[in-house]
Amino acid sequence: CRASGDEKPAKFQPPPKPVIIDKQKQRAERRFLSPEFIPPRGRTDPLKYYMERKDMIQRRRVFNIPEFYVGSVLAVTTADPYANNKSNRFVGICIQRGGKGLGATFVLRNVIEDQGVEVCYELYSPRIQAIEVLKLEKRLDDNLMYLRDALPEYSTFDVNMKPVSHLDHEEIPVNKLQVRMKPKPWSKRWERPKYNIKGIKFELPEIKMKEAQKWSQPWLEFDMLREYDTSKIEEKIWKEVNEGLKK
Amino acid sequence: MMPIWTKSGERHAVTLLKVQDCHVLRYLSKEESGGKTAKLLVGGKNVSPFSKPESAHQIFKEAGVPRKQKVTTFNVTDDAIIKPGTPLYAAHFRPGQFVDVTAKTIGKGFQGVMKRWGFKGQPASHGQTKTHRRPGAISTNKASKVYRGKKMPGKMGNIYRTSFGLKVWRINTIHDIIYVNGSVPGHTNCLVKVRDSKLPTCKEYNKNPPFPTFFADGDEKLPEDLFDEEIFQFTDPSVTY
Numbered sequence: 001c002r003a004s005g006d007e008k009p010a011k012f013q014p015p016p017k018p019v020i021i022d023k024q025k026q027r028a029e030r031r032f033l034s035p036e037f038i039p040p041r042g043r044t045d046p047l048k049y050y051m052e053r054k055d056m057i058q059r060r061r062v063f064n065i066p067e068f069y070v071g072s073v074l075a076v077t078t079a080d081p082y083a084n085n086k087s088n089r090f091v092g093i094c095i096q097r098g099g100k101g102l103g104a105t106f107v108l109r110n111v112i113e114d115q116g117v118e119v120c121y122e123l124y125s126p127r128i129q130a131i132e133v134l135k136l137e138k139r140l141d142d143n144l145m146y147l148r149d150a151l152p153e154y155s156t157f158d159v160n161m162k163p164v165s166h167l168d169h170e171e172i173p174v175n176k177l178q179v180r181m182k183p184k185p186w187s188k189r190w191e192r193p194k195y196n197i198k199g200i201k202f203e204l205p206e207i208k209m210k211e212a213q214k215w216s217q218p219w220l221e222f223d224m225l226r227e228y229d230t231s232k233i234e235e236k237i238w239k240e241v242n243e244g245l246k247k
Numbered sequence: 248m249m250p251i252w253t254k255s256g257e258r259h260a261v262t263l264l265k266v267q268d269c270h271v272l273r274y275l276s277k278e279e280s281g282g283k284t285a286k287l288l289v290g291g292k293n294v295s296p297f298s299k300p301e302s303a304h305q306i307f308k309e310a311g312v313p314r315k316q317k318v319t320t321f322n323v324t325d326d327a328i329i330k331p332g333t334p335l336y337a338a339h340f341r342p343g344q345f346v347d348v349t350a351k352t353i354g355k356g357f358q359g360v361m362k363r364w365g366f367k368g369q370p371a372s373h374g375q376t377k378t379h380r381r382p383g384a385i386s387t388n389k390a391s392k393v394y395r396g397k398k399m400p401g402k403m404g405n406i407y408r409t410s411f412g413l414k415v416w417r418i419n420t421i422h423d424i425i426y427v428n429g430s431v432p433g434h435t436n437c438l439v440k441v442r443d444s445k446l447p448t449c450k451e452y453n454k455n456p457p458f459p460t461f462f463a464d465g466d467e468k469l470p471e472d473l474f475d476e477e478i479f480q481f482t483d484p485s486v487t488y
Contacts (some may be wrong), residue, residue, distance in 0.1 A: 063485060122250070126483075
């Protein structure tokens with residue numbers, strides 16, 4: 001208490017606001033730039049890629065294309081003039097993402113009534129009405145084409161599967177599943193080092209694995225002409241895409 | 248090349264052509280040029296003036312224009328004459344028109360008869376001695392000569408060829424880009440000549456073009472992108488049936 005009240009009562013100072021440190025935002029924000037935005041190496045005029053990117057950003061503003069990787073389970077509804085409700089829904093695991101620019105595609109695989117089915121969809125096609133990510137995860141490889149020669153249980157996914165929730169700030173889980181294969185012959189010789197597959201549990205004899213290493217090309221990783229450093233290009237395109245989507 | 252979708256969901260492939268610094272260089276009247284119609288010399292794509300002698304710069308100095316990489320002639324009717332020195336833009340064409348595109352094809356060098364003319368060659372095995380990709384017989388016995396123009400190995404490509412009846416889907420007025428249906432002869436970034444189509448089925452689509460050309464300093468203000476009616480524009484929601 002103040003002694004002798006000759007001073008005027010001081011103006012009420014509100015207590016300082018508490019500073020909330022949001023630990024979630026402190027973690028590095030995960031940046032995902034869809035691979036079809038990165039232009040391939042070549043002698044094409046960059047203006048052509050700029051025009052394509054404008055169209056892609058325009059499409060993304062109207063229609064949401066979620067973030068997904070090879071190995072995540074997606075459900076895609078397309079417009080089909082010959083179906084009952086004029087729409088067609090397909091659920092499957094993404095085994096491959098190809099193409100650059102507006103022609104970017106992704107292949108979904110599922111086994112329906114003991115028959116393996118693969119459907120290739122174009123990301124920017126206007127016939128696609130919805131893309132939902134049911135399970136967002138990565139696998140050990142970029143290309144899961146070996147699932148064609150794997151046991152069918154690894155490619156079956158329930159058509160009425162519920163979406164598995166995924167929080168924004170968590171890192172994407174990597175499924176380190178090693179897949180068991182059907183007996184040989186396979187569509188491709190997956191044991192050879194050029195495919196560089198880590199997600200198969202090879203049950204082949206040691207002699208066969210050693211013989212496959214004959215086709216290895218250990219000089220490839222040191223070939224400087226094959227290097228394509230996309231870090232700076234990605235930075236620029238990331239800024240461009242973000243500004244385009246904010247408008 | 249880029250994909251393009253129509254409102255009914257069909258997918259077409261499209262080539263992008265950029266109109267880069269095109270100017271009209273000279274007017275030749277019917278008697279001067281010695282043809283059936285008057286001619287206009289048009290030049291495209293600016294290039295450094297230091298690699299050619301001063302005598303070659305005559306045409307460009309008269310028109311008041313930097314040196315161009317390529318100069319071509321267009322046959323024009325008398326009411327479509329343009330003053331030398333006017334720039335030409337992509338808006339000269341409109342979506343829905345049909346167009347012929349001429350360019351030099353990709354040079355393949357000296358090629359054999361199978362690649363150049365599509366001959367079948369000979370079988371790979373069953374006793375063929377050193378003969379797998381050869382032309383075989385080149386004439387008959389009675390002729391006792393080889394006819395002129397006989398298909399034989401030689402230099403393939405690097406000649407002018409035209410793709411006829413290509414539809415114009417879209418025009419970008421800011422960057423001067425024409426989106427033309429299908430493929431076009433020539434390698435990427437090569438120079439290309441675009442004319443109104445001569446096909447009789449395309450005559451009705453080529454009516455009402457900007458005549459004699461589109462003038463940028465005129466009264467007409469065009470939007471950034473001109474689309475054909477059937478194109479699916481990405482501002483619209485997804486296609487439904």
